[in-house]
Amino acid sequence: MTKPNHLELPRGVQLVYVAEGGANVIYRFVGNPVLGKKDPRLLSPSTLDTDQCNLPPQFKGKLLRLRKETAADISYKEIIRNFDTIIRPLFNPEELVDQTLIRLPEGLLSSCNEQLRSAELNGARPKKRHGGYLCLQEPFGLLITDMTTAGDPGASLAELKPKWLTQSPSAPATAYRCRTCALREMKNCNSQFQGLKEQRSFCPLDLVSEQYENVLRATGLINGCKDRSRLARILYRNPILQRLLSLQKTERDVGLQGPAAQSREMSLAMTLRDCTMFIKIPHDEKSPVEIRLGDLDLKTGAGGKADYWRDLETKLINQGWYRGSNMSQDSGDCSLHNPRRPSQSHLL
Numbered sequence: 001m002t003k004p005n006h007l008e009l010p011r012g013v014q015l016v017y018v019a020e021g022g023a024n025v026i027y028r029f030v031g032n033p034v035l036g037k038k039d040p041r042l043l044s045p046s047t048l049d050t051d052q053c054n055l056p057p058q059f060k061g062k063l064l065r066l067r068k069e070t071a072a073d074i075s076y077k078e079i080i081r082n083f084d085t086i087i088r089p090l091f092n093p094e095e096l097v098d099q100t101l102i103r104l105p106e107g108l109l110s111s112c113n114e115q116l117r118s119a120e121l122n123g124a125r126p127k128k129r130h131g132g133y134l135c136l137q138e139p140f141g142l143l144i145t146d147m148t149t150a151g152d153p154g155a156s157l158a159e160l161k162p163k164w165l166t167q168s169p170s171a172p173a174t175a176y177r178c179r180t181c182a183l184r185e186m187k188n189c190n191s192q193f194q195g196l197k198e199q200r201s202f203c204p205l206d207l208v209s210e211q212y213e214n215v216l217r218a219t220g221l222i223n224g225c226k227d228r229s230r231l232a233r234i235l236y237r238n239p240i241l242q243r244l245l246s247l248q249k250t251e252r253d254v255g256l257q258g259p260a261a262q263s264r265e266m267s268l269a270m271t272l273r274d275c276t277m278f279i280k281i282p283h284d285e286k287s288p289v290e291i292r293l294g295d296l297d298l299k300t301g302a303g304g305k306a307d308y309w310r311d312l313e314t315k316l317i318n319q320g321w322y323r324g325s326n327m328s329q330d331s332g333d334c335s336l337h338n339p340r341r342p343s344q345s346h347l348l
């Protein structure tokens with residue numbers, strides 16, 4: 001059997017931590033800078049650019065995504081197989097954060113884990129991510145489209161999770177909250193009890209509203225773009241959001257709907273409800289805006305996750321989070337609870 005032709009990450013490439021989620025850590029390449037004699041690890045990420053480094057051209061405009069050790073334990077090979085066969089066909093290539101496998105040099109993951117441990121000590125790593133490290137058994141990383149503004153410092157990056165763009169099919173008909181707002185209220189109530197900070201976010205139904213004012217309301221709660229009305233104009237009737245909405249409407253095996261046991265449809269439906277939208281906005285209003293969806297790794301209902309999703313829906317229904325019936329609960333700003341004004345979108 002012939003070995004598939006994978007890209008290889010050259011030995012000696014330096015990585016700078018960019019961000020992380022629950023399952024992956026994102027790094028920027030530094031390589032060996034052509035200019036300057038300083039140790040690249042000492043330079044701040046904003047001063048580094050792949051253009052300044054003698055990195056292979058395939059790495060230009062790319063970041064490196066490395067997998068953490070998690071309960072789901074899905075290898076990058078499988079993630080890429082699912083991405084290529086199930087996710088890619090649903091979108092245009094320019095609508096997705098691209099991902100390709102790249103073989104990692106020996107020892108890279110252990111040294112990244114050492115860096116993650118020291119970042120915990122010097123406060124450079126978010127507290128909620130402490131204790132999670134890269135999976136040493138994973139031979140690959142993913143080369144992904146760089147959506148940061150490192151190459152264009154005048155630009156801004158808005159990042160949001162569109163979440164559930166339609167109500168859960170098993171929510172009560174009289175619900176005052178959509179699935180996302182109901183779950184947020186439940187989490188906030190738990191945070192309140194523990195003396196933790198509450199989360200504020202937009203209602204996803206506003207994001208895909210036919211009324212511009214509702215999209216504008218949502219953009220007030222999106223991080224990364226100072227000009228909220230510009231962002232609202234970008235997102236209003238946005239084709240990628242509309243595509244995601246239509247896919248979510250098709251993939252409805254969520255909540256108490258659909259098969260009891262885990263299924264491919266349920267995995268896809270939940271994946272489409274937990275992706276990240278990156279919006280790179282150039283300073284110049286005439287230049288094109290780049291919008292891509294990332295974190296579309298196919299979820300799995302295995303390992304008790306399918307049961308967790310169903311139990312969560314039962315809780316949201318039975319404990320009144322959809323109805324907002326518990327008096328201690330704040331009504332939040334769900335579009336289902338607060339009637340929105342009639343459309344004035346014709347004034348756009």
Ligand SMILES: O=P(O)(O)O[C@@H]1[C@@H](OP(=O)(O)O)[C@H](OP(=O)(O)O)[C@H](O)[C@H](OP(=O)(O)O)[C@H]1OP(=O)(O)O
Nearest residue numbers: 021022023161163183270271273274299300305309
């Ligand atoms: O449960 P939700 O809707 O809050 O979504 C979880 C996300 O929380 P968030 O919406 O960002 O606050 C959560 O994001 P964080 O790790 O909190 O950034 C995960 O994406 C989680 O998915 P998985 O368990 O890693 O496959 C997400 O879980 P599932 O979508 O698998 O339920």
Ligand SMILES: Nc1ncnc2c1ncn2[C@@H]1O[C@H](COP(=O)(O)OP(=O)(O)OP(=O)(O)O)[C@@H](O)[C@H]1O
Nearest residue numbers: 019020021022023024026097144145146147148295
């Ligand atoms: N292509 C990208 N360009 C710029 N930043 C990115 C990119 N991909 C991810 N990031 C940043 O890194 C963070 C974590 O990445 P990613 O979504 O891959 O992690 P995750 O562990 O899958 O997240 P989650 O906890 O939501 O499952 C993102 O929230 C984002 O801030």
